[in-house]
Amino acid sequence: MTNSVVVKLQTGFFERTPFKLKITAEGLVFKPTTNNRDSLTIPVEDIKSVTFYEKKQKLEVEAKDITEVFFTNESDWLYAMKVFKETLCIKIVCEMN
Numbered sequence: 001m002t003n004s005v006v007v008k009l010q011t012g013f014f015e016r017t018p019f020k021l022k023i024t025a026e027g028l029v030f031k032p033t034t035n036n037r038d039s040l041t042i043p044v045e046d047i048k049s050v051t052f053y054e055k056k057q058k059l060e061v062e063a064k065d066i067t068e069v070f071f072t073n074e075s076d077w078l079y080a081m082k083v084f085k086e087t088l089c090i091k092i093v094c095e096m097n
């Protein structure tokens with residue numbers, strides 16, 4: 001299992017940039033799919049809450065550096081939810097339709 005999916009981060013008011021999200025026991029690592037952005041790492045101890053929204057295929061991570069992640073397709077959303085549950089020892093909230 002690779003424990004990573006392609007997501008889009010809100011990088012500007014109307015801008016969403018693709019990143020590869022890798023989920024590890026240590027935290028979340030966002031690596032840009034293009035070279036024009038820096039990587040972003042969120043240690044697990046900095047994560048305050050995680051909420052998955054089915055209708056919008058969105059993940060909201062409440063932490064110091066990030067609040068929203070948008071998935072590129074439904075299978076990425078479902079896979080990420082499964083990996084979060086299996087990999088991280090944190091509370092996860094899911095808002096289903």
